[in-house]
Amino acid sequence: MELRGRRDEDLPGAARLLARVHTADGYPSRWPEDPGAWLTPTGQRGAWVVAGEDGDVLGHVALVDRAPGRGLASDAPVEVVRLFVDPARRRCGVAALLLAAAVARADELGLDVDLQVVAASARAVTAYERLGWREVRRHAAAWTSASGEHPEVVRMVPPPRAGAGGRGAA
Numbered sequence: 001m002e003l004r005g006r007r008d009e010d011l012p013g014a015a016r017l018l019a020r021v022h023t024a025d026g027y028p029s030r031w032p033e034d035p036g037a038w039l040t041p042t043g044q045r046g047a048w049v050v051a052g053e054d055g056d057v058l059g060h061v062a063l064v065d066r067a068p069g070r071g072l073a074s075d076a077p078v079e080v081v082r083l084f085v086d087p088a089r090r091r092c093g094v095a096a097l098l099l100a101a102a103v104a105r106a107d108e109l110g111l112d113v114d115l116q117v118v119a120a121s122a123r124a125v126t127a128y129e130r131l132g133w134r135e136v137r138r139h140a141a142a143w144t145s146a147s148g149e150h151p152e153v154v155r156m157v158p159p160p161r162a163g164a165g166g167r168g169a170a
Contacts (some may be wrong), residue, residue, distance in 0.1 A: 011059035061098035076112035132159030
């Protein structure tokens with residue numbers, strides 16, 4: 001497996017993987033009209049993929065500036081978004097590599113980082129907890145699901161890091 005900064009040529013493979021994740025897990029809750037654009041959100045501070053030996057994208061993550069009005073006043077200035085892993089490669093370290101890259105970039109920028117995950121996705125919440133992330137609060141999402149509801153989301157922060165100056169704390 002290779003962790004690398006996402007390149008333009010990775011977008012088609014990432015979009016194909018996203019389609020498989022959407023079918024398996026319902027993420028994202030609404031299929032984007034343009035998956036490539038969805039994978040490249042406004043305010044992006046970095047994006048990474050993990051590729052297999054054959055070059056296929058096995059996972060994806062992005063780090064973005066928090067959009068005004070999107071979160072709550074106490075949220076970190078950057079957040080982990082667009083994180084997904086090939087269902088056949090889960091529990092193989094792909095998510096850990098991707099999260100580490102996003103957190104390292106936030107550290108380089110000197111910024112606190114967090115993420116949100118749908119509370120009803122207990123498997124995803126548990127996966128983040130296994131990696132040391134911890135819940136700091138629950139609230140209604142600013143976005144709506146395919147059914148038009150604002151689902152409850154869990155806001156999580158990474159484990160404290162040595163020399164991070166408090167980053168990762170709520």
